[in-house]
Structures are given as structure tokens and as C-alpha cells.
Amino acid sequence: MGNTRHLMHSCLFFTANALSRRITHLADEAFRPTGLSPSLAFLLMAVVDRPGNCLKDLGQDLQLAPSTITRFADALAARSLVVRRQEGKVVSLAATDAGQALMPAVQAAWKDLYDRYSAALGREAGDDLTRRVDQANQQLEE
Amino acid sequence: MGNTRHLMHSCLFFTANALSRRITHLADEAFRPTGLSPSLAFLLMAVVDRPGNCLKDLGQDLQLAPSTITRFADALAARSLVVRRQEGKVVSLAATDAGQALMPAVQAAWKDLYDRYSAALGREAGDDLTRRVDQANQQLEE
DNA sequence: AGGTATTATTTGTATGTGCAAGCAACAAAC
């Protein structure tokens, strides 16, 4: 009795989810000035980065399910930051002028996020952790 | 143009969330035989581990917000796996017989989850990643 | 004791995200 609590911290499900919540909290603060949630900001960045990408490609870039991309695209379109363009069954997004205009703030927020977690973890250690987590992601890909 | 996609993988917010989604998927499968979501199973384990703990303490153990614990407690109580016991303003949970009876299956599922991700990451590497993530969590705690 | 601050819990509401099912467009085979 009393050791399960300790064992949880040796479980990747437990620790990875806790980290996700913590860093999401940090990201929410960092991106607040943009008026976008971090996830929406990431989609906008992906759109600007590769104009003409279809939703499926964006989903692969962001590692999100198709339905999630649909909804995020809805949200960005509702704010007039992107426009949907349908070609046959394929939908692509393009940033509007307003979307483009938001990019500097988004980039600044992204940098701010980096600075925040780097301050807590140390830059080196944070970068290293990020690499390891990314590698684990690839290994868990099925 | 075209390098943002690459930069995302150097962002802890991005990689940590992707890892959380992947491992949650694995955990959903592993815990399916118990009839509980992994989160509920973890709460049940915490309750069995430390009977008489109040909701606040359970929240700290699981690193979850109080409102989340309330709802998880509702869900376990609705399945008659725990009972609520109110003492003044404090609420504690105790596992019912049905809750106790589920524990072996929960433990087995937990082990199964560990085996699954260890198979993909390597046991050593997985354990090490888990330690690092846990450490990062502590460093990000405010 | 009475009023005020503190604490634990709950409730309302919102976001992120997924799965499964549906639909729409295209491709391949006959």
C-alpha cells in the first residue's frame, strides 16, 4: 500500500500526459497575444509554410486526425485567416491577408514558448528532451 | 518556405502532444479489457493504493485539476467501483468489492501497456525517456 | 458568538481531439 503513486511516475503514459498538460498550459499563455490557440497557430504556420497543401497533407504534417484538421480549418476560416479552396474531392487552404499579417505575432509567440520552457528545463536539456520525444514518436508510429 | 514543418519537431509542445496522443492510443487498447479508460483506471489504482485519501490529494497524486477528479469520481461511482464518503467539506473515495475485484485486470492492463511501448522503444530507452519526462514535469511545475 | 477569509468540492461551459459512419469524387475493371 502506498507505492502505486510512485510507480505511476515510471509509466510513460502518465508522465507523457502530464507533460502534455503542462506544456499546453505554457503554450496557451505564450500564444494568447495572437488570439489563437497554439494548435490553430500551428495549422496557420503549416498553411503559410506550404501553400496549396491539401488537408490530408496538413494532417500528416501536424500529426493530427483528418477530422481534427477539418475542424481547425473551420475555425481558421471562421476568423477569415484562411480560405478553403476545393478542387474535386481535395481541399486546400491558403492564408488570407489577415492570416499573413498575423504571422509575425505567431512567430514571436512561438519563440516566447521556447524561451519559457527553456528557462525551466535549460536550453540544452530541453532541446535534448525534444529530440528524444520526437524519436519516440517515430518509433511508436504504426 | 518548407522548413516550418521541420522546425515543429524541435518544439517540445508539438512533440510532447504528439507523444501524448500516441501513448494514449496505446493505453486505450491496453485498458480496453478492463472496461475503463486509462485515466479512470489510474484513479481507481490511486484509490486502492491509499484508501481514505481525499479528492484533493488524489488530484495531486494524479496531477489533475480538482474538477477533473470530481468527474472521474462520478464516473467510477456510477459504475459502482467506488463509493463517495463525505466528512465535512472533504470527500474521500473507497473501492467497493467490485472495484477491488477489477484490480487484477487493471494491473494486467498496466503491464500490457508497459510491454507495448517497451517493445517499440526498447525497455532501457523507454525507462530512460520516462525518467526524463518526469523530471521535466517537476521542473515545469509552478 | 458573528463576520470574514480560506479551503474543498461541484457545476457550467469550453477546447482539443478521436473514432466511426456518411458522403462525395475519382479510379479501375469489366
Add this chain to the structure above:
DNA sequence: GTTTGTTGCTTGCACATACAAATAATACCT
């Protein structure tokens, strides 16, 4: 060229989770 399968997207529903506000119980100060 119609059927059949495949692919991309959307929709309905569900769950995990949080914040802020409401509630309730307790503690503290005088």
C-alpha cells in the same frame, strides 16, 4: 459506361481535461 473499390473530407458523438464561478464547510479574528 456502369459497377465497385478507394480516397479525402465532413459530421455526429464521445471523452479527457481545464478554468471560472458557485457552493459549502471550516477556521480565524475580534
